[in-house]
Amino acid sequence: MSVEPVVFYMMLAFVAFLIGLAKGGFGGMLGSLATPLLALVMPADQVIGLVLPILMVADVFAVIMHWRRWNGRLIVLLLPGAILGVTIGTLFITNSPTEMLRLALGIIVLIFAVYKIFEKRVMKNLSYSPKNWHGVLAGTVTGFSSALAHTGAPPVSIYLLFQQVAPQTYIGTSVLFFFILNWIKVPYYFYADLFDADRIQTIIWVLPLVLGGAFFGRWLSDRFRKETFEMVIVAFLIVAALMLIFT
Numbered sequence: 290m291s292v293e294p295v296v297f298y299m300m301l302a303f304v305a306f307l308i309g310l311a312k313g314g315f316g317g318m319l320g321s322l323a324t325p326l327l328a329l330v331m332p333a334d335q336v337i338g339l340v341l342p343i344l345m346v347a348d349v350f351a352v353i354m355h356w357r358r359w360n361g362r363l364i365v366l367l368l369p370g371a372i373l374g375v376t377i378g379t380l381f382i383t384n385s386p387t388e389m390l391r392l393a394l395g396i397i398v399l400i401f402a403v404y405k406i407f408e409k410r411v412m413k414n415l416s417y418s419p420k421n422w423h424g425v426l427a428g429t430v431t432g433f434s435s436a437l438a439h440t441g442a443p444p445v446s447i448y449l450l451f452q453q454v455a456p457q458t459y460i461g462t463s464v465l466f467f468f469i470l471n472w473i474k475v476p477y478y479f480y481a482d483l484f485d486a487d488r489i490q491t492i493i494w495v496l497p498l499v500l501g502g503a504f505f506g507r508w509l510s511d512r513f514r515k516e517t518f519e520m521v522i523v524a525f526l527i528v529a530a531l532m533l534i535f536t
Contacts, residue, residue, distance in 0.1 A: 374432020
């Protein structure tokens with residue numbers, strides 16, 4: 290896949306700002322656009338390794354913004370499964386050709402988008418009795434989808450919502466969990482040779498955009514309806530997923 294450098298850098302800048310915007314608290318789904326958008330202008334296996342450092346920088350801002358608002362017990366229940374899921378996901382990455390990875394990425398993103406469309410209906414009709422193993426299951430699915438596409442939010446969101454924690458605790462727990470999860474992925478990505486040191490060095494300039502996006506997201510979160518905005522993001526996710534699958 291070959292695109293003009295200016296197109297790549299424009300997309301990269303846009304993606305970095307979106308990640309910051311999501312981590313700042315406005316439209317949590319925004320971050321899920323990062324991988325599929327970049328995968329439209331570069332190989333999927335390269336995208337995965339390129340997006341992770343940007344996410345990790347954004348995670349630092351998010352943890353600071355939501356410091357000590359998390360539930361440590363729920364994170365402990367999620368982490369064993371997350372490690373298992375990342376392991377399975379990395380094995381899939383290392384044994385799949387780039388085109389298969391691109392197809393898998395598109396399918397995962399499409400499933401994510403469909404889930405968001407029916408999320409309220411699903412949550413409304415489910416009865417729930419909390420079990421510790423549910424955290425392991427949610428962590429495993431999250432780890433797998435996060436390793437492949439950095440789109441692990443739905444399983445964790447469902448799990449945390451069913452725990453009936455306060456909104457601030459929900460956000461804080463999710464933020465810290467993904468901060469830890471992204472660090473877990475680092476040695477796995479090194480093993481899978483997904484990091485390109487030269488390319489990563491060339492994207493340092495986007496980090497201020499992540500910070501700017503985070504603060505702008507914090508400002509926007511108190512002024513706009515997230516639900517309406519997220520439906521727009523769902524539409525973009527579906528288009529990006531279909532392009533990954535059929536082009």
